[in-house]
Amino acid sequence: MTLLRQCDADALSRVVLILWLAGQIVLSFGCHSTQSRSYPSKPIRLIVQTVPGGLSDAVSRVMASQLELQLGVPVVCENRPGAAGAVAFLYVVRQRPDGYLLGHGPVEIAMVQALGLAQVGPKDMDLLCLVSMSDPVLAVHSASSWKTFNALVESARTRPGYYIIGNSGTGSIWHINALLLEEATRTQFVHCPFGGSAAAITALLGRHVDAVVAGAGEVAPYVQAGSLRALAVFSAQRSPVLPDVPAVRELGWDFGTPAWSGFYAPKGLPDPVRSRLVGAFKKAFESEAFQRLCRERGMRAVFLGPDEFRVFVDGQTQFFESAIPRLITRAWAVQ
Amino acid sequence: MSSELTAALTQLLEARIVGFLTAGVGLGMLFGALPGLTATMGIALLVPLTFWLPTDQGLAMLLGIYCGAIPAGGIPAILLNVPGTPASIAATWDGYALSQKGRADLALKINVFASLFGQLLGVLFLALAAFPIASLALRMGPAEYFGLGVFGLSLMAGVSGKRVWEGVLAGTLGLALATVGLDPLTAYPRFTFGLPELLDGVAFIPVMIGLFGLGEVLAAISAGVTPFGATTHRSADAPALQRCVGPVLGSSLLGSLIGVFVGAVPAAGGDIAAIIAWDQSRRLSPNREEFGQGSTRGLAAACAAANAVIGGAMTTMMTLGIPGDAPSAVLIGALLIHGVQPGPLMFRDHRTLVWTIVLLLALAALVTASVGLLGSAPLARLARVPAPYLWMAVVLLSITGAYALNNSLTDVWLMFIAGLAGFVLRKLEVPLGPLVLGLILGPMIESNLRRALVLSRGDWSTIFARPLVLVFLVAAAAALFGPVAALRRTQHNRPAALSR
Incomplete structure (x- = not known):
């Protein structure tokens, strides 16, 4: 009886081991092949620069739910608030540009450096698209x-x-x-x-x-x-x-x-990954859910692809770099 | 008004809401009964879980935790002399004495009834008086918020147990920590050492988790304290219950009124309310010498006040948008996540939600009382889990709780530093409450005073000429010196458990 149980246990553990090894091989092979052939193959994290509940968070969460439909993998929003968004920007630009970590990019990406809050800006980012503006x-x-x-x-x-x-x-x-x-x-x-x-x-x-x-x-x-x-x-x-x-x-x-909402990735995104993401963002932007959010929250739905967004953001960065020191100096002089 | 009430009532009849509410009450009672786990911690840890729930179901769960944790905190206070939450400190004085006399069952039942009384009276206040307060609230500007902040700070500084000066020291330390971060008016970085994570200041929730969670564990390990139980239980018979109905009801009413008032004051919570109520009830009692020796009146006043704070704190939170105590501070964050801005406008834009909250609180009070009556004994046994397991769980929850708030490892380090600081301060017998209060109220007092000065164009006299500001500042002076004098008078009558 004891012997039999021993045998059973041995056999069972061996079967489990073999299954596990087989699984590992299949998984690693599968991962390898899908990674080179098709992106995405695992969940994508989307870093939001505010606490949950605000406009940036709402835009990100609606976009994430629509991206899931387009990409077929979970898109998980993660809130990393602090320093007008600089905490989140610094975190995102330091990650690997593999397309599995994205960031919500508000107007502050063009402002934090001019405000002297942190040394991070659009030049460190792979800009994907702009989706909305608030006047x-x-x-x-x-x-x-x-x-x-x-x-x-x-x-x-x-x-x-x-x-x-x-x-x-x-x-x-x-x-x-x-x-x-x-x-x-x-x-x-x-x-x-x-x-x-x-x-x-x-x-x-x-x-x-x-x-x-x-x-x-x-x-x-x-x-x-x-x-x-x-x-x-x-x-x-x-x-x-x-x-x-x-x-x-x-x-x-x-x-x-205006204030605006866009999305970005760490710098150095592979071209196929970028085009896949931008395509998915475009579809998500056109979705009824996102358009309704824009109407409800009083935003203008505007889509700019990577190149137009880069031109726009560069213009904004230049504007804030000259405007912020000038306006703040003026305000101090008046006081 | 009635249509919104009806709408809120209809919502509540849904099975899911009652289910989440009951689940919240159960979790809250667990958090309350386990020393080191507070109602605030329970709400903070469960907030992320409610992201995926609709507003009413998420609120049902969070309010259930709030209402379940406070009465449950009295269970270990009565059985083990270890307060389950800060609000149940005063319940140890008479509750533990009663259970040592073998009247643990009676003490637990008084806790349940006084808590129910306090919660329901608080909710009544919220339902009836919140609307007048809300209409007044819009008239309150930065100057009045400054006055309110000073009033909140003064109450806590006055009630630091026997160690008033150490309390003032801790409060000052909290105020000093509150200066870290961007200047609220000029956005100039102060004491940030070039770290972007510090630009928004020292986050108070990781500090609180560290001070009360990790710090408590470190102190317990160093003192070699082992939670013990094995008190002889004698069930409360009908004549015994009947004899104390009168005194318990009177004390509960007094305690509840004090609790509602203290709860409505920003950031003065259940611990202070219960201490003041215990003291006032002692003064009005015909047999003062009973207090601290197992007085049913003292226990009832302490328990009722700790629970009436919920209604008072929710009134302040919902009408003024500022936290009435620590758990409601976390609740504000939870409401924001669900797209509701607590404050005067809530009564105009989310009236159904206001009634939903009122009804949820009343329902949670009833559910808590039923669970408390049925399950106080099994829950009490949970507090007697061997100490090392309990410490382990508290440490793990402190780490995950600190991280989960902002997905920030910086907050975890902050929690560890606060834990070590809490341990050292405990060893030095410095009360920790004033420190957290200084940290919370510091920014409120500073930014609103400076805003008021911007609005008055730098003129101090117009600020102090505002009647409400004067009322708050005079009340602050009274609150600062009143309890100090009262504590001096009562020092001899209190058992050693008081010093905290």
């Missing part, structure tokens, strides 16, 4: 006496350094836009940074600040509810989510720079 909007309380953008500029000119504009944080894209407004209209405001656009908007609702510069999608719900009034979109064209609000270009001004 800056200037909003005031609905009980405010300012009915038009030009009326606000007039008031600001008569009382320089008096009116207060809230923003989502010093050095944020909306703060930069408020500084661009000052520069273009030759006005002076007091800038009050809050911890995110939601806090700034709450302060405007309580009339602790006179105006707020924030994303069109962030302001739109309050404009539609009638508690805020949007005066202008800092862009050449109107925002689809606020069709009645004039663009500053119509009013005779030319300033403003």
Whole structure:
């Protein structure tokens, strides 16, 4: 009886060992062949530079779920927040460019170096595509006496350094836009940074600040509810989510720079992998799920492929490298 | 209002919600009953799991943990003299004394009933008073938040046990740590040593996990403390229960009111509420000398206050968007993940969700009480797992908990450093609560004071001329000096378990 059990155990362990070895051989062979022939063959990680819940996270998660359908492998979002995204950018550019690790690239990839937060930028990245843009909007309380953008500029000119504009944080894209407004209209405001656009908007609702510069999608719900009034979109064209609000270009001004969402990989991606990824991103961009997200969150759905995205990002990087030091110096000189 | 209430009620009738709520309560009770695992930790660890759940189901689970953990924390406090969560520190004074007299069953039942009373009263407050507070909340600007922050800080500094000066020292250390990171107004890096990971400051959750989880284990190992049980159980008979109904109800009401108030104060949590309630109940009691010797009143006041904090903290969180205590700080993060920004606008944009939370809290309180009555004895046995296994689990959970928050190894190192610091501070008998409080409230006080100064164009006088700011600052002064005086008076009456 004991002997029999011993035999059984031996036989069993041998069978398990052989099966395991066979499995290993098949797996390694399979992996090898699929890796050279077809990408992707294993899950892809997508690094998001914010905490879960924000716009970047929503864009990444919707894109990831659509990419899964296109690529046939899981695409897993991983949040690595910190330092306006620099923690995530630094992490991604140091990984192997094998196409199994991608990053969500917001406007901050063109800003963090100029802001002095970290030595990382688009030159360290293999840019894949841009998928959406968010326009800056200037909003005031609905009980405010300012009915038009030009009326606000007039008031600001008569009382320089008096009116207060809230923003989502010093050095944020909306703060930069408020500084661009000052520069273009030759006005002076007091800038009050809050911890995110939601806090700034709450302060405007309580009339602790006179105006707020924030994303069109962030302001739109309050404009539609009638508690805020949007005066202008800092862009050449109107925002689809606020069709009645004039663009500053119509009013005779030319300033403003949008926030955007794109995707990138560590530098040195093999060409076949890049084209496979860009194709999948294009399909995911066209999906109803992503288009609906853009409508709901007040973003403009815009697709730029790797080459156009590179040209766009290089232009943005140059712009921020000259604009950020100039605007910040000006702001300090005024104070 | 009624249509939203109906909508919320209909949602709750779904089996999945009740299922996730019960699962949350069970997990919460486990976390609460195991010393070193806190309600905050339980919520923080479970938040990532709820990413894949719809908002209401995820919330059901997280609120279940919150409501389950606090009453369960009283179980090891009563049976082993080891508080399961910080909120159950005050429950050890009379609870352990009762169980040493062989009245463990009675003590556990008082814990269940007082906890249920506290939670339900807190929820009632949330349901009835949150709306007026929400409409007032929009009028609160940076200056008022600054005042609130100072008030929160003063309460904690006052209630550092016997070691008031060490508490002030720890609080200052926390405030100093809070200066690390980008300057909130100029975005200039402070004390970051060129590390991008430090630009957002010292993350308080890894620090808290290190201080209370790893630090506690290191201290226990060095002291050679072994959790022990084997208390003789004598079941509470009907006459014994009847005799203490009156005193328990009175103390529960007093404790609950204090708990709701302290809970509504940002970042002053169940531990302080229970201590203050225990003290107030002692002062009002006809037989003071019973307190600390196994008073049913003292135990009821402590348990009710620790649990009423939930309703108070949720009110602050949902109306003002700021945490009323540590677990609700983690809950804010969880709500953000589900696309809900806690704050005044929640009552306008997510009214059904507000009612869902109210009803979930009430349901969780009832489920917790039923589970507590049925299963307090088996759960109590869990707290008697051999110490090395328990320590091992706490260390592993500390590491995974610190990493999981931001997928950051930096946070794990931060947790280890905080664990070592917690061990050293424990050895020096420095209270740890004020340190975490300084770390949490420091940025709130600093950024809001400076924002208020931007808005007043650098004029200090207009800040202090605001009536609400004055109220908070006066209350802060009272809170700072009141408990100090009270603690001095009561020092002689307390058992040694108090020093923490």
